[in-house]
Amino acid sequence: MIQNVTLVGAGNVAWHLGAALEDAGLVVDVVYSRNYSNAKALAERLYDAVPTDSLDFSESKSELFILMVSDNVVQQVAEEMTLPSSGAIVVHTSGAVPLEALANAGLYVGVFYPLQTFSKGKKVDFSKISICIDSKSERILDMLAEMAYKLSKKVYHLNSEERRKLHVAAVFACNFTNHMMTIAQEVMESNGMHFEMLEPLVRETVDKAFAIGPDKSQTGPAIRGDSKTIGKHLEELDGKARYQEIYKLVSESIAGIEKE
Amino acid sequence: MIQNVTLVGAGNVAWHLGAALEDAGLVVDVVYSRNYSNAKALAERLYDAVPTDSLDFSESKSELFILMVSDNVVQQVAEEMTLPSSGAIVVHTSGAVPLEALANAGLYVGVFYPLQTFSKGKKVDFSKISICIDSKSERILDMLAEMAYKLSKKVYHLNSEERRKLHVAAVFACNFTNHMMTIAQEVMESNGMHFEMLEPLVRETVDKAFAIGPDKSQTGPAIRGDSKTIGKHLEELDGKARYQEIYKLVSESIAGIEKE
Numbered sequence A, B: 001m002i003q004n005v006t007l008v009g010a011g012n013v014a015w016h017l018g019a020a021l022e023d024a025g026l027v028v029d030v031v032y033s034r035n036y037s038n039a040k041a042l043a044e045r046l047y048d049a050v051p052t053d054s055l056d057f058s059e060s061k062s063e064l065f066i067l068m069v070s071d072n073v074v075q076q077v078a079e080e081m082t083l084p085s086s087g088a089i090v091v092h093t094s095g096a097v098p099l100e101a102l103a104n105a106g107l108y109v110g111v112f113y114p115l116q117t118f119s120k121g122k123k124v125d126f127s128k129i130s131i132c133i134d135s136k137s138e139r140i141l142d143m144l145a146e147m148a149y150k151l152s153k154k155v156y157h158l159n160s161e162e163r164r165k166l167h168v169a170a171v172f173a174c175n176f177t178n179h180m181m182t183i184a185q186e187v188m189e190s191n192g193m194h195f196e197m198l199e200p201l202v203r204e205t206v207d208k209a210f211a212i213g214p215d216k217s218q219t220g221p222a223i224r225g226d227s228k229t230i231g232k233h234l235e236e237l238d239g240k241a242r243y244q245e246i247y248k249l250v251s252e253s254i255a256g257i258e259k260e
Helices: A012-023 A036-043 A071-080 A138-151 A160-189 A195-212 A227-236 A241-259 B012-023 B036-045 B071-080 B138-151 B160-189 B195-212 B227-236 B241-259
Strands: A004-008 A027-032 A050-052 A064-067 A089-092 A109-115 A130-135 A155-157 B004-008 B027-032 B050-052 B064-067 B089-092 B109-115 B130-134 B155-157
Touching: A004 A012, A012 A027, A012 A036, A012 A138, A027 A036, A036 A050, A064 A071, A071 A089, A071 B227, A089 A138, A109 A138, A109 A160, A109 B195, A130 A138, A130 A160, A130 B195, A138 A155, A160 A195, A160 B160, A160 B195, A160 B227, A160 B241, A195 B109, A195 B130, A195 B160, A195 B195, A227 A241, A227 B071, A227 B160, A241 B160, A241 B241, B004 B012, B012 B027, B012 B036, B012 B138, B027 B036, B036 B050, B064 B071, B071 B089, B089 B138, B109 B138, B109 B160, B130 B138, B130 B160, B138 B155, B160 B195, B227 B241
Parallel strands: A004 A027, A004 A064, A027 A050, A064 A089, A089 A109, A130 A155, B004 B027, B004 B064, B027 B050, B064 B089, B089 B109, B130 B155
Antiparallel strands: A109 A130, B109 B130
């Protein structure tokens, strides 16, 4: 059973996951950041955690090291870490980084990927989060699953290939839906209307998508083939070439799905 | 006060609005559809409504005629209607059609636009819907507002220009977010994963957008300038040229917003 952990990284994921792990009864021993004051800021929010900017963990009693650094430095940081000689598990938390990036980090490696969008200043309820775990070792998989279940009942074992596809899907479902809302916000606010007016509509859209499937719940001018409205909307977006392009392309894609 | 109404149209909007008006204590006298059996199907769901495929309403006692036909025939249907000689209000329910389309329908015209996405088989809670009303007559505006407040507390007076902009925003916030989810669903299911795995992520995305603003809550590879992940994702979408195009264009737009 995993009891003591070290957070390697002090960004958004570390802030949220660190607090959630403590709430679940685990102990955060150490918070690492290459920027010491960032490590300190997070460590101070946790019960007994000590901040550090050193990757020498040879004296650590942590059973698990959770890498929460930028995707492009996961491998490098993993390789620079000195683990306790008694051994420890190293996991990363990225949707996009293969398990193999940890190949040189030690014998015991895995992935612990909470499928969520984390921002400072907005607390996240981990019990509602899908957590994706992976490892080549059944024993580590069991240990990660046990820890994940303390946070959430939605725990999935996905391999690197599946996780990669999931990450692409998540970009569309989360990052791109958010951008569609940003464009909507801009159109509303630049015309003196509040973005909040759209809230019931957006929530119903999401409710419907998960009730009957987004493929079956598409509405709007594009799916109706209402080219007159589409033309008018493109005029309304005059002067915003990129939004016009997005409008056209997404409308074509919506119409295309119907035709296939 | 409006008490008796006629539904001109028997599509999704009419099904939902008809039931909601009855729940709010109004009386639906007649349901019109050019397809009689459609009118009959809806009329049978309502208390005392009579179906018809005739636009001759000269003997009607309805005070309000609600046009819920396709945008492109609103004007034509409005002009073909014969109203009671005592006069009646005619409104349409479209986000995209100007008030002027009803100019020849009678003296008393307006707009009653419920900002929602309606699909058969998914009941809508009108109390959570934003309803946008418009008329050049203050008296009609008051009557429409009174009726709207029986359904929802979110009633807005928007002119044609504002309603047109709102409709563009709604296409992005509703229709296009739905399409982003459809693409996500396709990526998930074609790789043996359930779309439902993404539900907590999507709901948090929406919660965050309305809590702190979508412009402030953007996450993902594009806003981080993580071109390595973007490149990998485009590879993952190999063979789906349109999705690749959308991925590229929306990512550029996200990155651009940051830079501005």
